[in-house]
Amino acid sequence: MPGPVPMPESIRNAMTKQANNHRSREFGDCYADIIRSLKPVFRTKNDMLVLSSSGTAGQVVAPDSFAKAKMVAPLVNEKFGKWFGQISAGHGESIRIESEWGSPLNHEGFKEALENGAEVATLVHNETPAAIHNPAEKIGKIACKYDALFILEAITPIDGDVIEADK
Numbered sequence: 001m002p003g004p005v006p007m008p009e010s011i012r013n014a015m016t017k018q019a020n021n022h023r024s025r026e027f028g029d030c031y032a033d034i035i036r037s038l039k040p041v042f043r044t045k046n047d048m049l050v051l052s053s054s055g056t057a058g059q060v061v062a063p064d065s066f067a068k069a070k071m072v073a074p075l076v077n078e079k080f081g082k083w084f085g086q087i088s089a090g091h092g093e094s095i096r097i098e099s100e101w102g103s104p105l106n107h108e109g110f111k112e113a114l115e116n117g118a119e120v121a122t123l124v125h126n127e128t129p130a131a132i133h134n135p136a137e138k139i140g141k142i143a144c145k146y147d148a149l150f151i152l153e154a155i156t157p158i159d160g161d162v163i164e165a166d167k
Helices: 009-014 025-042 055-066 079-089 107-115 136-145
Strands: 072-076 120-124 149-153
Touching: 055 079, 055 120, 055 149, 072 079, 072 107, 079 120, 079 149, 107 136, 120 136, 136 149
Parallel strands: 072 120, 120 149
Antiparallel strands: none
C-alpha cells in the first residue's frame, strides 16, 4: 500500500464534516462538477462514470459492464496486463495475446484474435513494473478497424500523456 502521504490540515478538517448523501442535490452538484473538470483531462465529450475505488475495481467494472458474454482479447506483456486479462476473461470467452514480459505487444496475434471473433480488447497502457508504455493509439486503431470495443486501463498515464479518448 503506498504512503503515507502528507495530508494538508485543510483536507483533514474537510474530512471531519458530515458526508453528503449520494442522492442529495449537493452530491449531484459535486459529481457534475467533477465530471466537468475531468472531461478535458480525458479529452472527451462523451459520458463519463467516476468510480471512487481502486484501479482493480475499474478493471472489473469495465468488462462486466461492456464485455459480458463477448469474446475478449487481453493483450498481455507484464504483470498488470496479466491481471486485467484474468479479470476480463472471467466475463466470457478469451483469446489471450501473450508476449514475453517486458517485450513489445504481439500486434499480429492481436489481429488474428480479432479475425477469429474477438469483440473486445483490453490493454494496460503503462506497465509500471517493467516501465513499458504500450502503444494504445495503435492498438485502438486496430480494434476500430475490426469494430471491436477497446478497453484501456490508463491509471498512470491519464494526465501525463496524451490520450485521445474520443478518437
